[in-house]
Amino acid sequence: xxLYHRQRLLLNFLAAAGGSLGRTxxxxxxxxxxxxxxxxxxxxxxxxxxxxxxxxxxxRDTLIHKGVLVxxxxxxxxxxxxxxxxxxxxxxxxxxxxxxxxxxxxxxxxRVYKEAPFLxxxxxxIEEVLPKKEDRAAVLASRPNEEGRSLLSIGYxxxxxxxxxxxxxxxxxxxxxxxxxxxxSRKHGxxxxxxxxxxxxxxxxxxxxxxxxxxxxxRRDLKSRADYDAxxxxxxxxxxxxxxxxxxxxxxxxxxxxxxxxxxxxxxxxFCHRLSVVDELTRRLPDPPSVQHI
Numbered sequence: 001x002x003l004y005h006r007q008r009l010l011l012n013f014l015a016a017a018g019g020s021l022g023r024t025x026x027x028x029x030x031x032x033x034x035x036x037x038x039x040x041x042x043x044x045x046x047x048x049x050x051x052x053x054x055x056x057x058x059x060r061d062t063l064i065h066k067g068v069l070v071x072x073x074x075x076x077x078x079x080x081x082x083x084x085x086x087x088x089x090x091x092x093x094x095x096x097x098x099x100x101x102x103x104x105x106x107x108x109x110x111r112v113y114k115e116a117p118f119l120x121x122x123x124x125x126i127e128e129v130l131p132k133k134e135d136r137a138a139v140l141a142s143r144p145n146e147e148g149r150s151l152l153s154i155g156y157x158x159x160x161x162x163x164x165x166x167x168x169x170x171x172x173x174x175x176x177x178x179x180x181x182x183x184x185s186r187k188h189g190x191x192x193x194x195x196x197x198x199x200x201x202x203x204x205x206x207x208x209x210x211x212x213x214x215x216x217x218x219r220r221d222l223k224s225r226a227d228y229d230a231x232x233x234x235x236x237x238x239x240x241x242x243x244x245x246x247x248x249x250x251x252x253x254x255x256x257x258x259x260x261x262x263x264x265x266x267x268x269x270x271f272c273h274r275l276s277v278v279d280e281l282t283r284r285l286p287d288p289p290s291v292q293h294i
Contacts, residue, residue: 001066001084006041007059008084011068014077015085016093025104026075027052028112031119032101033093043162044119045202046169050112050129051119054198055162058188110135118142122169122202144172149254151281151289152261153274159267161189161198168204171294173261175205175253179274180264181213205258209246214239214273228271236276250281254289261294269293 034040044051063069068081113120117138183192196206253260266272282288
């Protein structure tokens, strides 16, 4: 069966745990285990019960569809999934679960909250998990406190959905402004409907402004910096003057103090039209915001 390395890890993890784990314990144990990896298979996002990996749940759906996980509330390995495990990997994980992290339930959550306070910064059960005020201090101190009139921009090239959402939380983005003409992506989580859902899950508003995008046919055959410069010069001259309503919509978000971040694919804003939008907004506004590319 063709599976990604990270998906096989999920199966081996469940096998090491005896074939099943509750949803919360699974996330917390997986996080602690992956902290040992130089290049972790999954990243985690501050969520209402602490660190959470949306990508792991997308993989869970895939594994259920393939029949190697059981469609249940908890994470449950199927008989077919048992055939996909690697004994050496299971043995290593089993030792970790037995010797390194014997905690489960609230004790396990408390350990993770203490070891990774930022991932607990949006927890809605922090007082239940950490009843002592002194234990909650690090979590409270880790909460993003960036404020002020700011305009941010972010690309998802080279990142997965969890790493991307993590950046939104870390920089206290409150409105994600999608400036793609066609918000579709082969990478999980970055097409419009799913991205909107994930933003909602971390209390970030999502706003799509297709008028600010560039049609895909004009983005073909971009090979050199000169090609990009010519495209963006044309965009600034021909497209932006027609997108007044979209620019004003971003200005409304700015004026409300809702820290918008413009998003598109490219990691480097110098190779993305969102930089032109940022420049146009700062030119138009009498009180231009500070700009951050995250």
